[in-house]
Structure formats: structure tokens, C-alpha cells
Amino acid sequence: MNQPQREPGLDQAIYRIRVRGQLDDTWSQWFNGMTIAYEPVDNSTSITTLTGPVADQPKLRGILARMWDLNLTVLSVERIAPGQDQIPFDVQSQTGGELWENS
């Protein structure tokens, strides 16, 4: 079903996903427009952080699936800001996948 387009960041939850290695910020569009930044951990290792609004759990699942498709190692997933109209946890599962808008 079509839902009215929300203003990103206003009432959507913000997620931060950390992956191992250094990912080019050209991947931002591929990952739902999340902001990409990386920081060196030591001489040979760095960690990339992707941060941004994620509409719902299927969307998050889609983002993670894309990371796994590229064989990226996911280190952590955090919700750093809750959305405004959070649905109780058990109601929102199993709503089905999202179409990849550019595939």
C-alpha cells in the first residue's frame, strides 16, 4: 500500500550501522541515502559508519541484505533515535520486502 511520503528524519527512526573496512561514500544511494563516514582504527584497519533514517524494519532488513550481498562484515546496528509513531514491536514484523527502487 502507498503511504504518504514522510519527511526523512522527522518521524523515522535513525539507525547507525558499522561495517568493517572502508566503504566509498559513492555507496550512499545504494544504502537508502545513508551518510557514509569512516575512521581508522589502527594502521591497517578502519571502520565505516552508515547513519540515516530508516522507514521501517523491512527497509532495515533490505539495507542489511545489501550489505551481506556485498560480503561486508556488519559490526553493529543501533537505533540512535526512535521514530515518533513507533508501532509495538510484535505488530510490525512480516510486512514483506520492499522493491529495490533502482534494481
Added chain:
Amino acid sequence: MGTPLLKTKLYVPPVRAGSSTGHRTGLVQRARLIARLNEGLPCKLTLISAPAGFGKTTLLSEWVNAGVGSRAGREGAPPPTSYSLLPTPTFAWVSLDEGDNDPARFLAYVIAALQGTGVEQGTEGQHSTERSRQMLGKGLSDLLQSPQRLPIEEILTALINQIGTIAEDLVLILDDYHLIHAQRVHDALAFLLEHLPPQMHVVISTRADPPLSLARLRARGQLNELRQKDLRFTADECAEFLNQMMGLDLSVEEIATLASRTEGWIAALHMAAMSIQVHKHSGDMADFIQAFTGSDRYILDYLIEEVLHRQPAGIQTFLLHTAVLTRLSAPLCDAVLGQDVAAALATAGVSPERGQISPASLSDRGWDSGQAVLEALERANLFIVPLDNKRRWYRYHHLFVDLLRQRLQQGHPELVSILHGRASAWYEANGYTEEAIEHALAAGDVEWAADLIERVIEATVMRSELSTLRGWVEALPQDLVRTRPWLCVFDAWALLVTGCPLEAAQARLQDAARADDQGAFAGEIMVVRALIAAYQRETETSVELSSQALELLPEDSTFFRSFVAGYLGLNYLYSGDAPAARQAFEEAVRLGRKAGNVMNVVLALSHLADLSGIEGRLREARATYERAIEAAVNGQGKRLPVAGVPLCGLGRLVLLSNQLEDARRYLVQGTELVVKWGEAGAIGGYVGQAHLKQALGDTPGARAAIAAAEELADRFDAMRADDEYVAANKATLCVLQGDLDGAARWADGRDLDHEVHLDIPSVAGDGRSVPVNLVYEYLTIARLRVAQERYGEALAILRPLRRETKVAGWMIFVIRALVLEAVALDAQGHAHQALDALGRALSLAGPEGYSRVFLDQGVRMAQLLYQAVAQGMVRGPAADFAGQILAEFEVPGSRSALATARISGDNLEPGTLEPPTLIEPLSERELEVLALIAQGLTNREIAQRLHLSLSTIKVHAYNMYGKLDVHSRTQAVARARVLGLLPFT
């Protein structure tokens, strides 16, 4: 228009025989993994779970091709691998895609793969297996054509049974299973695994563990697992790959750093090797390796640039632009690229370096040919996979295409929808409407997508691909859907049949009505409304709406019209309006023939025959069943599973005239066929078999058959009528088996007979009578009451029932009622009335030869018949028929009726069951004569046999007739059997 199966999905990807770089072979042989695959064959499931680019598909194709190679045993050619597979199983391969989330499509591909559709012709000695494999799924494809709820478990059960008959070990490979997210497909696979025949093994290759009970399989030792850590290249494999396959001559240290940087990830190693080839040529190989292994940049970002940037501009564009396609063919690529890119390709100039496309590697067709580029990409091993062996269809490696798409999205976002649009147009022009729809949706051209969907929606529903349809509709903006009544009608249908909440279907139907301001689809909308009413058990409303729909539907709306006509017929039948039912079925036959809808024609003819049978026109019924069986063939003249429905009907019909052998043949044949079709039709087959077994005295067999019917009826839980039908038949059998408690429990539960006057709708005025199913239930209760010696209650049911059914013209029920009345009246001591009722039953049943009804009543009926004839209560044809029935008590199968009656006699017919004894017993000589008469000998032959004169025999016979109180040889034999003087031969 049907969607042909894409054979490319069943094609085992080839093992690369060699590459443009001229090495021995393009593949690292992974004996350790092949060995583990072979060792896992006794398990149910092998799970290969690892991210993209770990060589899952390659490993499996190596395994399959090694098996095929060793089996073919080509002379001269070296063995393709250094190991052999023992024993060699037969492989069935399916490359899954998003579309397989539709269970109908998933099953269609699995069946086609098992049939060996994707396999090239086998060698000598393989023929019997090939044949038995091609028989797999026979009839099941017709099941998939049902526009109703897909009977997944029935299809799988039939398939599993068929696989069980194949001697060869069979391996089903499901590649890319991570693309499956539909629970019903997971359920189907779980069911298959749960009931897997011992000679079958399933292999799943996936990027994510599937939601199956893996822990349970693991605990039972039924799971063979290969995971990322197993699949990654070991140091040795890295060395073999880099130095031998890719010809790089790297040092041990260099190999170690590359293995560490890539962590044995094959896709990354492959791209790294291609880059290193280029740098080796330009002399800065060591620098590249150092820079690459020293970087922490995402490995594929690093490498894709290396690989892409080394290609000529034209090839780069080709790769980026065709990345929107899931499958590539030359004409399709040409169409997607358009004129400008072809020109760019033509002017591209490059040097012939390794890992690069060069003019030299292209055929003389030149740059402007997509075919040349595709073949060059394949030779350069540029992450392209052939999908057939004709160099027609390809796909990119999944990981590679993701990288290309990301770059296209990044560099030319405006192009994405243009390219999808071109792909959609090409697919549409070439008759691949579904692919055209997918690309239209991806292009965001929703109007065009909706146009395309409307074009194929009817065919899609007829193929049961309702999930596909629902997916399309969900992908469209709902505001657009609401403006299209045709889409809305079919979507409402799909919502209903796929078990979505009724409200969703109703809402969608309201959308349809609102959008249809011209009223052009009023008939179709009415059909779905009728269906909704039927789901809500509002039968009358449903029938009313269906009739209105028939008035409104255009003549050429064959799908809806034939559905409604058949549906209406059944409803009329159950509401007791036989003439209307007949008319509706005839209309369904006519429409079905016009639409070429064989299934509807066969079902409607079969229902017509049922009706004729109920109306007592046995010959007409038989002819109609035969017409239905004749009609139930496909274009090639092969009998379809739906033929099982009229075959079962015919079996039950001839059982009525006690043709037991014919009944058995039809019922067994029909049930076998109809089970493949999976419809509730098999219920009728099992019920018929139960009655047949009972007639043959095989009580355990009858119980087993009725249990099978019960189980089946239980599974069709959307329908209640079938459960009631089976329960009533079971109760009838209980009475015949002397299990009166069992029958009484049914009657108490049914709660029908408390009102003695019967709550039977009047026949006056509206031409309606008692619904067929109710009549049968009342008859069963009456039969039970007779057996319980509650004769008054039995007669109170039977008399009004007989009058009602007579007005309705349902003669088979009239006969049954009269027969039971005769038995009840006789027991009450009303001998004259009893024989009168019996005489009428005989007159009605005689012309069409319904004898089973009488035979089922056992000993007492034999006595009554004998009395009726002996006392001259029946004469002429009725008397002949009585004689015929008495003779049929002698038929081997029928003796059980008497035997059963004797065994259960205390329950069944207390008091009168003891065979009457003769006042004056027969002499030994008379018994001798009687036995020879029973063998069919003439008096003269008997005289010769016993060395007596003819006149002496006549005297013996005369005396014997007197003692038996009979007047003919036939009567004497029948009477003697009733009296137990003659064995039942």
C-alpha cells in the same frame, strides 16, 4: 497466452573448459568439497550457505558435470575430474529468481527440472530412467492450471509418490534460494523434505540460511552443511588459482598477502587476478599487489575500478548500461544500448591486453554487435555466465552486476529508468509480457505497466499465479489501480482465493465498481460478489448474484461465464432445483466448449450424468459419463486427470446395477487419475470404492477406503458439504457392517430426525425439492432405524421422503425408500403391504437394472423377493427382475451380502434371521439333483451323469420343487441358497 517455462532456469551452468588466457582449465578443482557433497548424499538436505562470490554455483555445476561426465564415459576424452562419483545420481537443477516466490511457478519449475527438462539427451542405457523421469509430475501440470486455491500438498504428495517409483537416485538442486521469501514456498519445501523419498536428496545454495527446521535436521544427522569457512579458498587453492589458472607466477609471500587481503573470497581473488594480469603486462605488478594489499578500502571498490577502467570506453558503457537486465541476449542488449552506444563501441580502440576486451577477441561481426561483445566477455571471463548452450542468453555474476548497478546509479541516475524502459519495450515487442511488466515497473512507467498487466491478467489467473498478480498490483500506485476496473476485479478475485481478509476483497471490488462508471464490467464484478457471498455461506444470495452475472456478462467473457455456470449448477443441485441445475450445467458445457476450457466441459458433463443417475436414467447417465471421459483429453489426445471425475461417477453408477468388476475398474482408474488432479473429486472415488469393497464383503477394505475419503474431505476444510457427504456414506456402511452404534453416533450428531414430519422444503410452487445431500442423509437414518427395529420411525421418514423425491423425479431415491419400506413393513407383520412396496420398487428398478439396492438388504430381501415371486405378487418384467436379483445373490461377490448379514445378524435383523427350515427335508438324491441344476445342467444331462432315467430325474425335481415351494429351476436354486442348502459358489 501461457508463459513458457524459461529453460535457462533449468540449465546447469557449464564448467569453464578453458579461458582466453590459455590455461589448462579455468577452474580450481575442489575435490575436498566434492567429496563432502558426495558424502552428504544419504542425508536429506545439503545446505551451501555463504555470501555471493564464494563459488557456490560453480562448485555445484562442477559436481553435476563431473557426475554427467563420468556417467557418459566418453571414449578418448580424459576423465573430467580426478575423482569419480559413486554412485552417480541424476541431477535436477533450478536457478531460482524472484518470480519463484509464487508457489505455482516454483512447483512448475521444480517439476520440470525433475522431469529432466534442462538436461541434454542422455546416453544409451539412460533411456529407461529418462522415460521414468519424464513421467514424473505427469498430470501435475494440469493441477497447476486450477484457478482455485493451489493444492500444494496434494501436488507434492503425488510427486513424492511418483519419485518413489523411480529406481535412480535423484538430486534436486535449488540455486539462489535466498531469493525466496514467500512463506508458502518455504512451507512447500519443508513438506517435501519431511516426506522425502529415500532415493532423493535436496541441495540448497543460498546467501542466507532458509527458515527450515535446520536444527532438527542437524540433530537427526539429516543435514550436510557447507559454509563460508568451507568454501573460501585455502592457501593451496589460492596458489593454484593465481599461478596455474591465471598464469601469474606469484611468489609464496605474494600469494599469502593476497589470500589474507581477500580472506579466500573467490570473487575478490578473481578480480584481483584480472588486475594483476594487466599490471604484469605493464611491468608494475609488484607495486599493484603492494598497494592493493596495503589498502583497507572496500575490496570490490578497489578492484571494480581496476577492472572497469582497463576496458575500452564502449565496453564500459556496455557493461554499465546492460547491468539493468537480469538476463542478457544480443538483441536485447542492442535495444537497451540504443544507437549512440553502438557508435561508441564502433570507434573504441584498445590494446590487446589480458583481462581486457580487444578487437582481436571479437568476431568479424564487429563492435556494433551485442552478440560479439557478449561472446568476448565470456572469453575474457568477465563475470558473465551463459544460461544455455547456444550462446543466446547470459547473465552477469550477481556480485558483479550489483557493482555495475551501483556505479550506473552513481554516475548516471537519469539513465536508469530510460534503460529499463527500453528493456520493457523490447520484451513487449518480443512477446515476453511478464518481463516487460517487471522492467516497466522498474522504469517507473506505471501506466504502461498497468496496460501490460491487464493484457495478461486473465491468463495469469488461469495459471493460478495469483501471488505474481498480487505482487504486480502491490507494486503499482494504489490510486492508479483504483482507476482500472479490470485490474480491480481480478485483484479482488486473487485476494479472495489466496485467503486474504474478506474485507480487502470487498474493498477492492468497491474500487472496481467505482472505476467502472460505464458499467462495462458489471458482470465480472457481480461474479466476484457471488463468490464473496459463497465464502460467507450466503448460498441464496450467491445464486441470485450468479444468475444476474450471467445476464450481464458479455458472450466472450468465457472465463467468468463458464465459472459461473458450473458454480450455479452445483448450487441448484444442492438446493434441490434439478431442472435449473441441468440447464446451468448444459450452459457450462456449451461455454466451456466455446472457450476451449476442457476442465469445465468435463466437470459439467459429469454433473449432468450424476443428475441423470439420480433421476433413474441409468443408460443416459452412462452415455453422458462416457462423453465426459472422451472430452477429457488434451490437444495430443492424452487423457487428462480430470477424466477421473466422470470415471469415478461411472464406477458408482455401474455399482448400482451390481457390475462389480466394471465398477472396480472404473473406480480404481478414476481415483488414480483424480488424485493427480487433486480436487475434492477423489472423495467420490474413495466413497465408491468403500461401497464396492463392502459389496465384495471386504469390511476392512471398505473401512480403509472411507477413512481415505474422510481424510481428504477434512483437508478441503473450506467446504462443509464434502464432510457431510462422507459422514453419511460412512454411516450407511456402518449399518451394513452391523456397527449400529457407529451409525447411531452419526445420526445423533446430525440431529436430523427428531421432527418426524421432516423439515423438508415443500415441492409446491417453486419447483424445489429436498436437497440431494439431505435426501441421502434421511435415507441413511431410515436404514439405521430399520436395523434398530425402530420400524415406525423408519416409515415416518421414508413415506414423506418417497413422495417428495417422486415429485422431484429422483427415482433412485424413490426405489431406495420403497425397498426400505418393504423391509420395515414386513418386519411389522404387514406382509401384503411389504410385498406391494417391493413390487413397486422392482417395477421402477427393473428397466434400468438397479439390483444393488436390493442386494444390500441381504437375506431378508432374498426371502421377500422369493415370496413376492412365489406368491404371484409380482409378475411379468418385475418378476423376471426379481429372479435376476435372486440369481445375483449367487454371484461370488454378492454372497458377502448374505454372509455379512449372517455374521452381524443379531444386530441387523434379529428374530427373523434364522434361515427358515423346510418342513420336509430334501433327500440325498434330491440334493444331488439340486446341485447339478445349480451347475446349469439340463435334466437329460443330469440323468446321464447320475445314470438314471430322465423320468426319474423329473420325479426327483418335482418332489424337490414341492418341498422348496417353488415352480422353476432358478427359483429352486435361489431358495436353496437362502436356506443354506447350496453353497455360494
